[in-house]
Amino acid sequence: MDEAPRIAIDAMGGDGGPATIIAGAAQARDRDSSLRLTFTGDETVIRAEMARFPQLADSIVVHCDDVITGDDKPSQAIRRTKSSSMGAAILAVKAGEAAAALSAGNTGALMAIAKLSLRTMHGIDRPALAALMPTLGDNDLVMLDLGANTDCDARNLVEFAVMGAAYSRLALGIESPRVRLLNIGTEELKGTGELKEAAAMLRQQTGGAWRFDGFIEADRLGRGEADVIVSDGFSGNIALKSIEGTARFITDLLRRAFSSSLRSKAGFILSRPAFALLRHHLDPNNHNGAVFLGLNGLVVKSHGGADEKGIANAIAVAAKIAREDLTRRITDDLEDFRSHAVQTEGVA
């Protein structure tokens, strides 16, 4: 793999528009000067923003007239793959002109364009969306699928486990990640038929680059008891959004509580360092950059509401998975898993 990967960035996506994207890219370039960047979108707007950052002067700009918005349906977006900034970033990956694509735009549209343009990799039935989440343990955890697949069968869940473990080893450096299936109980009899079947298949796995630790309930996600959490895209999305919503709910409550009296306001000022620590832990910008796993090409999704730091973090994620060749790692782990599974079947 090239030591200096090129990242194709949809400059038009996200709530902050090109100003935030380009400023975030400049931050990423400051952190890692070997990065090479391609921006897709309105060339005039992009060049105007780039002018503020000399460190971006050598970036490539691919002009596109069209921008896919949050209201566009995936089926509409697909037809505008060639004309849109989002599509152009993904096509740059397909053409081998970039090692990874990044967009902060419409998730459903990005997923649809990426799947259709890059196709699912050999040996994988369906791609999945994976993200890192904070825990009270020593490491972040990898959670997938976060919404790419509403319905999943046991085979899909097993493939998500293999891909999630590969991503955990690469992104977090965990040698043998503990993989768990999200369920509504930890006993073998709990949950849907798909979950029980997937658990049975995963339990057969011996050796290999990760281990299966059974089911986990949603109230234990942040406790540091797992490195990879696997679920269908519906449940994963419900869990992720429940977590995000609750974090906002509590910070809103805190704000109300601390403005309820003069004494509390004084307490807030005195406690500012403690709140800064809390904010650092909960700021989604620090965990920005969800990865599509299982495609013939790397695609990273940024939060739409990400700030410059968040965009820079998502670009760093894209650069890391490109440098360390995530697609190859998934292929290897998949072969390893299947060879072990076949051996076990042979013995039984």
Added chain:
Amino acid sequence: MDEAPRIAIDAMGGDGGPATIIAGAAQARDRDSSLRLTFTGDETVIRAEMARFPQLADSIVVHCDDVITGDDKPSQAIRRTKSSSMGAAILAVKAGEAAAALSAGNTGALMAIAKLSLRTMHGIDRPALAALMPTLGDNDLVMLDLGANTDCDARNLVEFAVMGAAYSRLALGIESPRVRLLNIGTEELKGTGELKEAAAMLRQQTGGAWRFDGFIEADRLGRGEADVIVSDGFSGNIALKSIEGTARFITDLLRRAFSSSLRSKAGFILSRPAFALLRHHLDPNNHNGAVFLGLNGLVVKSHGGADEKGIANAIAVAAKIAREDLTRRITDDLEDFRSHAVQTEGVA
């Protein structure tokens, strides 16, 4: 309905055991002296605890040798319906000796015994577990199903909507509750086939005692945008536990942050009233008492970890739904919904 309902209480369930249950019952009796109580379980232990509370002297005690534990499977528990304290509380409802049953024990066992002993009410395919949750709006919301049914079809979801709305009107006094289906997007095309079909059926409803407001995503649950949230039991359980886990995650982070320096500790002391306000909002004891909807008899589930106040709150829930005859209200609303649905079909 009798103005002074009798509540049958499983005195042996829950993490705090009989001491917490009986003390909670005493609190409930202090708040509402018309309440009549029956305790099921080890008579010697129960009488010893009761001796501390003169206000419980007129309570009935039904002795049972057997206690269902957290490890017992529902299938095992069912066989011990007659011998166990949990089963005896439900059988008291079945026999008409109590207006509602309450247990803080094993949820799966309680559900199984309640379903088999009381049977599902006429016109309802499956019972559901519903609970109240805090919001940033003016009212709590009703959420169901929280785990009684792993797989649900559209008809189940529609029935949950009717039952949840009836419970919302009774418990919260909301005249025309806004009902929403939990989904991973708000567009009509999002989600599973069951959700889309249920939404189509609910959209037909005109007039009646509630209104359908479409889909809601899990990050909007606490924003005061809905009064009743309907989902299958798997998704509902994932959402509920994600919320509980995140609340604990953040309070743990807060604790760490505020003990990180002397300055923060001083800030914490100054901010104590603000934290008390936060704790009041987040304390699950203030929302204790989940209700099984759709059975021929009223059953309330307390959190296993509830304290005395939590138990007293759950008893108050049981008394309220008994006094206001929740089962009759659900029957009426169901007939009302079906007559409207039939009219609409006739017009089409």
